[in-house]
Amino acid sequence: MTAPATKHAKQAGSFLVIGGVAFLVDALTYNALVFWVTGHGPMFAQPIWAKIIAIVLASVVTYVGNRYWTFSDRHLPHKWSRYVAFVACNLIAIGLQLGCLAFSRYVLGLDSVLADNISGTFIGQALATVFRYLTYDRFVFREDAPAPAR
Template identity: 55%
Template sequence: MPCVLTPNSTTQDGPAASPGSRPTLRDRTAGLLAEHLRPTTTFLLVGGVVFLLDAAMYNLLVFWSPGEGWGTGLMHTTPLLAKLLTIAAASCLTYLGNRFLTFGDRPRPHTARSIVMFLLVNLIAAGLQLSCLGFSRYVLGLDSVLADNISGTLIGQVVSTSFRYVTYGRFVFPKR
């Protein structure tokens, strides 16, 4: 049986809003949640998949040797270059995932502008992530698998992903 509300009727949650009234805090919160829940969830899912790929590639490059197995890998002495390579590969997947999944409902921006903004945002984000790894490696002198994964992959990824989330929605995939 459909529920029809008149200006003087009430809902289960309280009085119905009249046509000229301002939205309640609950209405605004529900609206914000509806607007941001799907893109935030999708962004985190895309980021999670790419995070796993980035971590796996980095660990293979830095800590795995084809002839000797785990220990000191081919790029152990150049961890920043290894991380830069993995960030570049992950960024390509991030762009595709966010363009078509997270922000797929937004109008298609001019491709050249979108790609330039994406590259700029990712260069800054890569710098943030590399600075976390570089600080751990070269200032603190930590070069173990655990230290690299905490500083470069975990902390660096949290910092760079937070930056990306804010800037992708505003500059790379804008609403208009």
């Protein structure tokens, strides 16, 4: 493999590993809040809010992991615009996940553990992950050229 291809493969691989960890955080948090052990958790009647909480926790994992592992080789000075881009990208990604869950719950009338996990966790997170991968590289963790030495 060429150097750029190797770099891209490493970047994609670490992005997927971090996404896997975030997936677990999302799924475990959501299922604990909505279904718990008894089948009706404390937020069973508020699945959208439970999903928002789960996604926010998972988003923290993705930011830290991608900033310090996936894109660790990039010169990324602290800028407010980077955080704004992260929040904007994640709001759209959250919309993708919530849209899948809401469609399943409120249009199809499905509210089982299996239905919620297929729609909100698997399908929704898959769409959101692809969106994040495309946007993080371009907008959130875009490499800034280091300032020239004087």
